[in-house]
Amino acid sequence: MFSNLKTHPADKILALMQLYKDDPRPNKIDLGVGVYKDATGLTPVMRAVKAAEKQLWEQETTKTYVALAGDPGFADAMVDMVLAGAVARENVAAAATPGGTGACRQAFEMVKMANPDARIFVSNPTWPNHLSILKHLNMPVVEYRYFDAESRGVDFEGMLADLQQVKAGDVVLLHGCCHNPTGANLNLTQWQAVVDVLLKTGGVPMIDLAYQGFGDGLDEDAAATRLVASSVPECLIAASCSKNFGIYRERTGILMAVAQDKGLRTLTQGTLNYLNRQNYSFPPDHGARLVTMILNDPKLRTEWATELEEVRLSMLNLRQQMADELQRLSGSDRFGFIAQHRGMFSRLGTTPEMVERLRAEHAIYMVGDSRLNIAGLNSTTVPILAKAIVDTGI
Numbered sequence: 170m171f172s173n174l175k176t177h178p179a180d181k182i183l184a185l186m187q188l189y190k191d192d193p194r195p196n197k198i199d200l201g202v203g204v205y206k207d208a209t210g211l212t213p214v215m216r217a218v219k220a221a222e223k224q225l226w227e228q229e230t231t232k233t234y235v236a237l238a239g240d241p242g243f244a245d246a247m248v249d250m251v252l253a254g255a256v257a258r259e260n261v262a263a264a265a266t267p268g269g270t271g272a273c274r275q276a277f278e279m280v281k282m283a284n285p286d287a288r289i290f291v292s293n294p295t296w297p298n299h300l301s302i303l304k305h306l307n308m309p310v311v312e313y314r315y316f317d318a319e320s321r322g323v324d325f326e327g328m329l330a331d332l333q334q335v336k337a338g339d340v341v342l343l344h345g346c347c348h349n350p351t352g353a354n355l356n357l358t359q360w361q362a363v364v365d366v367l368l369k370t371g372g373v374p375m376i377d378l379a380y381q382g383f384g385d386g387l388d389e390d391a392a393a394t395r396l397v398a399s400s401v402p403e404c405l406i407a408a409s410c411s412k413n414f415g416i417y418r419e420r421t422g423i424l425m426a427v428a429q430d431k432g433l434r435t436l437t438q439g440t441l442n443y444l445n446r447q448n449y450s451f452p453p454d455h456g457a458r459l460v461t462m463i464l465n466d467p468k469l470r471t472e473w474a475t476e477l478e479e480v481r482l483s484m485l486n487l488r489q490q491m492a493d494e495l496q497r498l499s500g501s502d503r504f505g506f507i508a509q510h511r512g513m514f515s516r517l518g519t520t521p522e523m524v525e526r527l528r529a530e531h532a533i534y535m536v537g538d539s540r541l542n543i544a545g546l547n548s549t550t551v552p553i554l555a556k557a558i559v560d561t562g563i
């Protein structure tokens with residue numbers, strides 16, 4: 170039986186991680202995988218997470234099952250962090266999932282159940298795993314223009330024009346903040362224009378919020394999500410706690426479905442519970458419990474928000490250093506976009522050949538589409554990367 174299986178292409182980013190590991194050059198720089206790293210290259214356990222884990226170890230008396238949708242306290246805390254009262258709580262169905270990936274997967278499956286004809290509109294480019302899960306589920310995908318190769322910002326005219334093709338019941342997948350892989354984002358005026366198109370076409374927005382707190386701040390990064398959720402009749406939100414709580418391996422995320430009324434909320438909640446039951450039964454609890462403890466305890470919450478802010482500012486600082494250094498070395502402003510982008514990533518907008526040359530000649534590893542992880546840099550490697558970029562003629 171097993172011999173009938175087909176081989177699957179290796180995930181490009183994970184394959185790159187292996188290449189990096191095997192590279193013997195001591196000065197190699199890893200700007201590949203999307204994990205936050207501090208100046209020493211470490212992905213730390215956040216202080217508040219450590220403190221919450223200690224408390225949990227002391228206080229937890231059972232490991233019995235919780236509930237199909239996870240702990241209701243987790244849903245309350247997350248709905249509050251993401252939506253902050255933008256919509257009535259009683260209209261929001263929510264289920265804990267294994268990470269933001271699990272939330273995306275459950276969202277797609279629910280869309281398929283609700284409307285088998287739904288097409289999923291995705292930005293070009295988008296997080297590759299969106300495409301790979303949609304392909305696995307055999308769901309039709311339509312790309313909308315997003316990245317402007319010239320300015321390295323958003324091709325907003327192109328995006329709006331493409332979204333006119335949306336039909337009622339189609340889903341429009343949007344990155345709530347810190348677009349992966351480009352780093353280019355809409356401003357709030359542009360988000361309002363997207364809302365207008367959604368209202369006109371009847372498209373259902375699905376927001377992937379994987380980096381709340383990594384761009385302009387916790388509330389600022391959720392502003393677009395709140396605007397959309399409060400403006401349209403129905404929307405889906407897949408939120409991840411992997412990055413902003415630094416709990417990648419705990420697999421903590423949540424899928425929220427904002428419904429028009431309490432009745433539809435109940436129907437949707439039943440489906441979310443059902444989907445969890447079919448796919449993995451009870452979602453992981455450990456990470457979700459830590460997040461709930463942190464968000465509900467003023468002292469832990471302050472400690473967490475302070476550290477998250479340090480992380481955010483360190484990335485902004487690296488962006489500015491990088492843009493300044495490139496300006497100095499190239500004598501042009503053409504790399505200013507690096508300081509404008511937000512989140513962990515920037516797309517340089519160069520060719521796979523140039524990316525390969527950076528790897529071969531300079532031991533600098535970035536994804537083939539020229540996405541670089543800003544958090545993989547530090548003040549020592551910024552000038553090295555800037556010089557390599559200019560020397561390579563990018």
Ligand code: PMP
Nearest residue numbers: 268269270296349377379409411
């Ligand atoms: N969406 C996007 C856009 C992402 O970049 C990621 C993380 N790479 C996720 C969702 C999900 O992450 P996780 O499953 O680790 O929470």
